[in-house]
Amino acid sequence: MHCVYLPAISRRSVVGKLTVGSCWLGGVDEIEARTVVYASPEELYEFLLDFPGYARYSEYLDRVTQDGDGTPGTQYGLAFSWWKLTYTARSEVTGTTPPERIDWKITKDINARGYWQVSPVEPPEGEDVATEVILHIEFDPESASEGAVELPRLVSLGWVIDKVKPLVKTEATRIVRRVVEDMEGSRREADVEIRTG
Numbered sequence: 001m002h003c004v005y006l007p008a009i010s011r012r013s014v015v016g017k018l019t020v021g022s023c024w025l026g027g028v029d030e031i032e033a034r035t036v037v038y039a040s041p042e043e044l045y046e047f048l049l050d051f052p053g054y055a056r057y058s059e060y061l062d063r064v065t066q067d068g069d070g071t072p073g074t075q076y077g078l079a080f081s082w083w084k085l086t087y088t089a090r091s092e093v094t095g096t097t098p099p100e101r102i103d104w105k106i107t108k109d110i111n112a113r114g115y116w117q118v119s120p121v122e123p124p125e126g127e128d129v130a131t132e133v134i135l136h137i138e139f140d141p142e143s144a145s146e147g148a149v150e151l152p153r154l155v156s157l158g159w160v161i162d163k164v165k166p167l168v169k170t171e172a173t174r175i176v177r178r179v180v181e182d183m184e185g186s187r188r189e190a191d192v193e194i195r196t197g
Contacts, residue, residue: 028111029141029165033172034134039183041118041131045099047183048116048133051076057178058171071096075107082167085160112139133179135172141165 037044047053049070060082068074071093078089089110095103099118106112114137123130141161181187 028138029168031137031169031172032134033176034132035176035180036121036130036132037180037183038123038127038130040129041120042099044118044131044133044179044183045102047179048102048118049096057175059174060167060171068093070102082164106139109145110139110141111143112137114138133176135176137168137172139168 039047051070052064052066058080060080062079062081064079065077066074067076072095074093076091078091080087080089090107091104092107093102094105094113095101101118102116104114114135117132117134117136119132119134121130121132144157144161
């Protein structure tokens with residue numbers, strides 16, 4: 001799938017820089033968070049396979065249930081709460097390419113999918129190893145099921161979607177930053193660039 005950014009902004013990857021971008025593609029929003037972690041691709045990949053282990057990074061994710069070992073076919077229940085709303089998303093791992101990529105999709109209530117991608121990069125001076133990690137999310141907000149969330153009176157699903165879309169970017173940034181912290185064992189200040197389209 002080819003993504004055209006509006007306005008056209010080139011993707012860039014800089015060691016220590018976290019880049020978050022979004023674009024509009026025929027009704028589908030895409031969000032991508034990327035940065036470089038000072039760890040091997042194999043270590044990072046194994047870390048990302050343990051989804052419940054890093055799910056605590058999200059401010060709005062209360063708990064995760066898992067049925068499977070992280071390989072294709074593994075299913076997760078993701079219990080979210082925000083404002084006056086609670087919702088459990090259902091996701092499934094759809095493919096893995098060790099130690100490079102983990103693909104997933106949401107299996108009910110909204111058309112959404114994404115992947116974690118892990119690629120070795122040239123480490124900066126003073127580091128032995130460096131790996132770029134990408135969290136890519138695609139979702140169609142118009143596909144959200146009206147009855148998926150019990151809404152308070154006088155609140156429309158459209159209003160909720162408009163409020164949640166910016167939170168998805170914030171959460172993607174938070175999750176990738178926390179992956180860096182856990183993998184490196186210390187907090188490293190990463191520049192954040194947010195692109196909107």
